[in-house]
Amino acid sequence: KAGVTQTPRYLIKTRGQQVTLSCSPISGHRSVSWYQQTPGQGLQFLFEYFSETQRNKGNFPGRFSGRQFSNSRSEMNVSTLELGDSALYLCASSEGATNTGELFFGEGSRLTVL
């Protein structure tokens, strides 16, 4: 079974631009979560989608948004980029039938904002 796939793996943007990151979960997984990882703040929860609905949301500004498609693939978008948005953005999938259990993480999209 293929793992969680995130694209792009690396990208560089400038302040004020926007960015869209993509995540393809493991086949059959209906829950997709997004996390931001920085050296200072560690791993922080952004949001979780299940069956195209946002189920949970972390404490991030409205510039961070996401969506999930009917095939469970997910995208997250960050608008009006700031220097502090530079981070590794990780997507994780799970079967989603319950709210517990392990998360399967992708390798991440490393965003650098200049």
Place this chain on the structure above:
Amino acid sequence: SQKIEQNSEALNIQEGKTATLTCNYTNYSPAYLQWYRQDPGRGPVFLLLIRENEKEKRKERLKVTFDTTLKQSLFHITASQPADSATYLCALQMDTGRRALTFGSGTRLQVQP
């Protein structure tokens, strides 16, 4: 305030010894606690999950304990190997209704041959 604390300094041990990593938390009441391993430049990999009503969980060379009174989890790797060198993250899930995990900052383990 709410905090999750893991040893910020790296843990260096000799091959064959038992590594013990600590996860302490304050002002949280997690229903579940998970441990993940993360290698440089890679995403975290799930290792073990323990529920609030469980004291101990084992999987091969790994053992996790969970003390809700002390608000602490211990993660043990027995017969450690250089391949166990990585950063280990603990993560709390507050209740079954919320899928979001709250992660500690991680402890870097270095196993010397």
